[in-house]
């Protein structure tokens with residue numbers, strides 16, 4: 001049986017990927033996760049009894065654990081989602097980002113390289129190391145243009161810099177050691193199981209509780225929004241059909257300002273959970289101090305993956321956003337479970353400049 005190791009599989013995108021990979025492949029999935037505040041086994045509850053599901057609590061920066069992982073499970077692929085992912089947290093505490101995103105990826109690459117070296121040729125031909133990365137490594141765009149796979153890296157936050165460092169290591173392991181790597185860089189994801197510190201779930205939950213909806217700066221920052229199901233389908237396509245050593249950009253073709261996103265969520269909630277006459281969830285919008293070093297605009301050119309691998313997003317932003325809002329309304333227990341730790345939607349990353 002084919003075995004795929006999925007690191008960070010208890011997080012937002014990872015747990016959605018696990019669900020899709022169980023449905024669309026016959027592979028055994030070995031989920032490796034450190035279960036930080038962002039990793040929750042409750043995100044995998046519905047699939048954890050599947051005979052092809054294995055969960056291992058481990059840190060990708062733990063060399064012994066990673067060595068044993070390859071020895072014990074002999075995977076034919078690794079998909080690396082494990083990361084510290086929240087930009088605001090990276091401003092308050094960059095250390096964990098360098099540890100997991102740079103060192104962790106390095107430790108995982110080293111374990112993969114040694115394991116790969118021990119394989120017979122047929123298994124070498126099949127093996128893939130798929131690293132999941134972000135469009136934030138490319139920095140910020142002006143009013144026009146879009147990131148292509150050739151865009152030079154220019155990360156601005158400790159988060160994006162740590163992801164950029166990891167991407168470079170992955171590329172170097174292909175060039176230097178011939179490890180069959182794939183890198184995918186995607187835009188902002190949204191959908192079920194996203195930890196409620198990110199814009200869309202935070203806005204939904206705050207609006208439902210009548211709390212302020214914080215909008216950084218003037219709300220004009222633009223992100224290209226990708227529905228997580230579309231992203232995961234693209235990741236599986238890249239794993240199956242992608243060419244070793246290549247990188248692929250994935251985006252949702254849905255550029256929106258943060259203000260537009262918040263307004264759309266409020267409009268959906270106004271229809272699903274109407275407030276008393278004359279009131280709107282939009283009344284909760286609150287403009288707050290901008291994030292230090294806030295990238296103004298991201299946009300993704302998906303021509304390469306569309307042309308070479310035949311992937312493009314299937315959902316429209318509006319329909320996927322409606323599905324997402326409905327999911328959060330129906331999964332109150334999950335929201336409560338994942339928030340019962342320290343994090344309670346407080347504002348993070350507000351660096352005071354001297």
Ligand code: NAD
Pocket residue numbers: 007008009010011012013014032033034035036037038039040058059060061080081082083084085086100104132133134135163185186187188189190194195
């Ligand atoms: P997430 O924060 O929801 O989940 C990250 C997961 O990694 C958690 O389950 C956490 O417990 C685990 N983890 C953290 N440190 C670990 C370690 N040292 N060892 C093992 N597990 C560890 O993140 P996400 O939004 O699902 O993002 C997944 C990947 O996709 C990340 O690599 C991220 O950089 C990338 N990405 C995310 C987005 C987005 O919009 N969410 C966009 C582009 C790229």
